[in-house]
Amino acid sequence: MQDGQGLIKKFLDYKPVTVLLINKVIESNPDTRVVDVIWETDNTLLMAYEVSVCAYLSMKYMAILHKNYNFTLFVWDNRGKLWSNMTKHRFNMRELKFYFEDKNDLKSIEQLSKSYVVYLNHFKYVLDFNFDEKWRERFGPKLARNLQYNLLENSISIQFQSSIKITLESNIRNIKLVNDKMEGVARVVRSGLMCKRPFKYEFPEYYEFVNNIDMSIDSYVDPVQAFLESSSQAQDENVLEESDRKTYEESVERSTDSEDDATFVELDITIRKPKKGIVYRKSDKYIEYTCGLGFGITNIIESTHKDQISGSEGATVESSGTEEATISLDETLKSIDETLNFIDQTLSSIDKKLTVLENNENLRDKSTDLSYKIPKSLDEKYNFLQKHTRSLTEKYNSLFKKHNSPDKTTDKSSNTTDNTPNTVDKPTNSMDKPTNSMDKRLIWSTDNYDEPIVRVILFDGPGVKYLLGQKRNYTIHFFSCMDNWQEITGKTLNLGTLRMIDRRGDEIRYPNIITHFTKFQLYVKPYAACHRIMYKEQEIWASREKGVITELDFLILQILENKVNLYFRDKTVKRFKLSNGQISLISKGNSTYKQH
Structure with a gap:
């Protein structure tokens, strides 16, 4: 590519082809076999969506677009023969404010644009806007299409729907998004590049779709969740089934007009396997359920064996083997139900074919021989019934064989095996038994479909269990259980009870924070400068x-x-603990924390 002076710029872009991100950039010399690490991070939030390299005027530049939408810019120093970080000499994109007509009504891009996409293009940091219909109708071709920050020239341009591209003066930080009496204009050109492309709603995997205002379930992607779902960790207990891998495609194709779409699901925390729309993971004593794209949890329940909660004397405690057998039995029954439903649907479809053929007016025409079609469809129905009835019979036989097989319990004191056979009950009694022995307890429920839970973390400790339900705005519901589940959200430290205040007195909340859950720890980094931190009405x-x-x-x-650690830019830390409704400082000093 040539610039206006005929100088050639060479670009080389690196973009992942999956949702896995880039965490290291190296440069190797094939002659000396020396490998130099230019950039590396273990922090999930700082991993890279894209890496772009540019050669220009005998110089080399490298730009990195991070997961938090910040960028890092490197330049090759020919004298020192090393890569130098020059990011501090460029704009902080989060300082930019936008407005349509009233220059006093300044807002961040999250507050103005329904959704937007950030990416690198020819060494430009690009913001593609997607404004609401009311703004598009009101301003038409005068409305901004995208913002382009040229990392090489350190200049900001606004491209409008009319193909006009305006480059702003370097001191402009408040940007008008309507091409009408623009201020601080340095250059105006007409360019068809990057203005005719329709806004994409389905992006490659390395893009993060942002929808911070009027967040809808069909379009939202949690970046941390996307990273977790794409990571293949050795300690994970399950591998995603094929049905779970199709979650993204299914949610994109779903109609938003139908109330029958399977968007909201019920979560049973006793089930230890993936469910459509939910990824299940286990590590140590922690169990995590994460919703896939387009799904949200509106009910959380716990299934318990009645024998385990009866509390009566002489009640038998079921062994883990019996519990696994019961779960296996439930799964088999569910499989049988699904098979029956499939048979009913297919038979209904075949019957419709037969009805159409029988009512076909062409059958009255003797010159047209369609008599073969009815026997063919009848044969199809007969063969289908034969095949699936046999399959169903095998499932029933397997089910009853497992459930009614003799128990083999070993007495450790005598090392003998009890092979006493059980009395075989009728199939209906065997199938009813596990259903009647289960009791479901409701832990949490909501009728507000705008605020479902998208992640559930369960800690199963000795004598006590804790459950955390996280919403999209990173507020939580927190429960504990010794005998019964009780919500203790108001008694814990969370983003509902702990508030960050900026210098104007406004609360800093999602989406103006970077957040990340690791088990029961929540990392929070505010975009704006934090002036105070309050626990309810207490300043800490x-x-x-x-x-x-x-x-x-x-x-x-x-x-x-119930602790919170505050980390400061001078590498110090203050640690607080909540006890009896009061929060107090327990220690302070130098920080040795390393982000992962």
Whole structure:
């Protein structure tokens, strides 16, 4: 590519072809076999969607687009023969504010655009807008199509729907999104590049679809969830089934007009296997259920054997083997039900074919021989019934053989085996037994389909269980269970009880924070400068204390321990603990925390 002076720019872009992101960039010399690491991170939030390299004026540049939509810019230093980070000499894109007509009504892009996409294109940091219909109808071709930040020239341009591209002066930070009496204009050109492309709603896997305002279930993708679902970790207990891998395609094709779409699901925390729309993972004593694209949890229940909760004397405690057998029995019964439903649907389809053939007016025409069609369809129906009835019979026989087979219980004291056969009941009694022995307890439920839970984390400890349900805005519902489930959200540290306040007195909340759950720990990094932190009405920290100004970098909520650690830019940390409704400082000092 040539610039206006005839100088050639060479671009080379690297983009993952899956949802797995880039965490290291190296440069190797094939002659000396020396490998230099240019950039590397273990922080999920800083991993790269794209890496772009540019050769220009005997110089080399490299740009990295991170998962949090920040960028890092490197330049090759010919004198020192090394890559230098020059990001601090470029704009902080999060400082930009936007407006349509009233320059005093400044907003961030998340507050103005229904959705947007960030990507690199020819070493430009590009924001593709997707405004609401009301704005498109009101401003038409004068409305902004995208923002382009040229990382080489350190200049910002706005491309409008009319193909006009306006480059702004370098001191402009408040950007008008309507081409009408623009201020701070440095250059105006007409360019057809990057203005005729329709806004894409289905992006390659390395893009993150952002929909912070008026968030809808059909279009939202949790970036952390997408990373977890794509990672193949050795400690994971399950591998996603084929039906789970199709979650994305199915959710894209679903009609948003139908109320019967399987968007909202019920979660039974006793089920230890993937469910359509939910990924199940287990590590140590932690169990995690994560919703796939287009799904949300509106009911959480726990199934318990009645024998285990009866509490009566002499009640037998079922062994783990019996529990597994019961779960296996439930799964087999479910499989049988699915087979019966499939048979009913297929037979109904075949009957419709027969009805159409019998009513076909062409049958009255003796010159047209269609007599073969009815026997053919009848044969199809007969063969189908034979095949699936045989399959169903095999399932029933297998079910009854497992459920009514003799118990083999070993007495450790005598090392003898009890082979006493059981009395074989009728099939209906065998099938009814596991159903009657289960009791379902409702843990949480909501009728507000705008705020479903998208992630559930369960800690099964000795004598106590904890359950955390996370919503899309990273607020939570928190429960504990010794004998019964009780919600204790208001008694714990979370984003509902702990508030970050900016200098204007406004609360800093999602989507103006970077967040990430690791088990029961929540990492929170505010975009805006945090001035104070409040626990309910109690101030626990202020940026100016005893005449000294400190800047908050991020905080970590330890929900199980009821602790919060505040990490500052000067590499210090303050640790607080909530006890008896009061939060207090327990320690402070230098930070040794390393982000993972």
